[in-house]
Amino acid sequence: DAGITQSPRHKVTETGTPVTLRCHQTENHRYMYWYRQDPGHGLRLIHYSYGVKDTDKGEVSDGYSVSRSKTEDFLLTLESATSSQTSVYFCAISEMGGVNTEAFFGQGTRLTVV
Amino acid sequence: KQEVTQIPAALSVPEGENLVLNCSFTDSAIYNLQWFRQDPGKGLTSLLLIQSSQREQTSGRLNASLDKSSGRSTLYIAASQPGDSATYLCAVRWGGNDMRFGAGTRLTVKP
Numbered sequence: 568d569a570g571i572t573q574s575p576r577h578k579v580t581e582t583g584t585p586v587t588l589r590c591h592q593t594e595n596h597r598y599m600y601w602y603r604q605d606p607g608h609g610l611r612l613i614h615y616s617y618g619v620k621d622t623d624k625g626e627v628s629d630g631y632s633v634s635r636s637k638t639e640d641f642l643l644t645l646e647s648a649t650s651s652q653t654s655v656y657f658c659a660i661s662e663m664g665g666v667n668t669e670a671f672f673g674q675g676t677r678l679t680v681v
Numbered sequence: 682k683q684e685v686t687q688i689p690a691a692l693s694v695p696e697g698e699n700l701v702l703n704c705s706f707t708d709s710a711i712y713n714l715q716w717f718r719q720d721p722g723k724g725l726t727s728l729l730l731i732q733s734s735q736r737e738q739t740s741g742r743l744n745a746s747l748d749k750s751s752g753r754s755t756l757y758i759a760a761s762q763p764g765d766s767a768t769y770l771c772a773v774r775w776g777g778n779d780m781r782f783g784a785g786t787r788l789t790v791k792p
Contacts, residue, residue: 598778610770610782617778625779657724667732670715670772670780672725 570594571673573658579679586645588676590658592638599641600625600659600670601633610657616641648680683708685773687783694761695791702756702786704771709749712774716745716756719768719785728769729756761790 570593580586590599600615602625612625614633622633630652632644645652658673686705694700704714713732717725729738729745731754737746744757758765768787772780 600778607784609784610772610780612779615778623778659725668713668774669727669730671727672717674724 571658571660571671573656573673573676575676576674577677579681580648582649582680583647586648586678586680588643588656588658588678590641590643590673592641592658592660594660594662594671595638596660596662597638598661598663598668599635600661601631601641601643602657602659602672603627603654604657604675605654613643613656645678648678650680652678653680654678683773683775683781685771685781685783687769687771687786689786690784691787691789693789693791696761696763698761698790699757699759700761700788702758702769702771702788704754704756704773704783706752706754706771706773706781708775709752710775711749712776714745714747714754714774715772715780716743716754717770717772719770721768725770758788761788763790763792766790 572591574589601613602610604610611627616622616635634642656676659670661668661670684707715730716728731747742759747754768785770785771783774780
C-alpha cells in the first residue's frame with residue numbers, strides 16, 4: 568500500500584467552525600490531491616498540488632483552501648464549515664502528472680458538520 | 682462535457698462466474714484510465730492503469746481493455762470469488778490533473 572495517512576479519520580464539527588484535514592505521504596510523490604465523495608455525485612476533485620507551495624483549484628473548490636509547505640504534507644481547510652461539506656474526504660498522490668500517472672488513495676476522513 | 686458512466690450500478694453473480702464491468706466516457710482524447718476497487722468504509726485501491734496508447738492490461742484474474750474510439754473500457758474478472766465483492770470505480774484522465782470518476786458498479790459475488 569502507498570504510504571498515505573489521513574488525519575483525523577473521523578470528525579464531527581459544528582457549523583461555522585474551522586476544520587483542517589491533514590494528508591501525509593511517505594512516497595515523495597510530487598502531486599497530491601483532495602477529493603470528496605458523496606452519494607449521487609461520486610468522487611470530485613477539490614484542490615490539488617503539483618509541488619511545494621504550488622496548488623490549483625479543482626471542480627468543487629468553493630469553501631475550501633489548501634496549503635503545502637512540505638512535500639509530504641497537504642492540508643485541506645474548511646474556513647467556516649457548512650452542512651453541505653459533510654462528506655468523506657480522500658487524499659490521493661501521484662508521482663507525476665500525465666499519461667503515466669497512477670493515483671493512490673488514502674483511507675479517507677469522514678467529516679460530519681452539524 | 683467530459684463524463685464517465687458505469688453501467689450497471691449493481692451486479693450480483695454466483696461464485697465462479699466470469700464477469701465484465703463496463704465504463705464509458707465522452708471525448709476519446711484521454712491520457713489514461715484507471716480502475717479502482719473500494720470496500721465499504723475504505724479508501725480506493727488501484728487495480729489497473731491503462732495508458733492512452735495501450736489496448737489492455739492484466740493483473741492476475743483481472744483484465745482491463747480500452748477502446749478509445751468507442752469511448753469504452755471493460756474490466757473482466759475471471760472466476761469470481763466472494764472476496765471480489767466491492768464497488769469498482771473507473772476514472773479517466775483527460776489531461777491537466779483532474780481524474781473524472783464514474784459512479785461505480787457495486788459487485789456482489791454469492792458463495
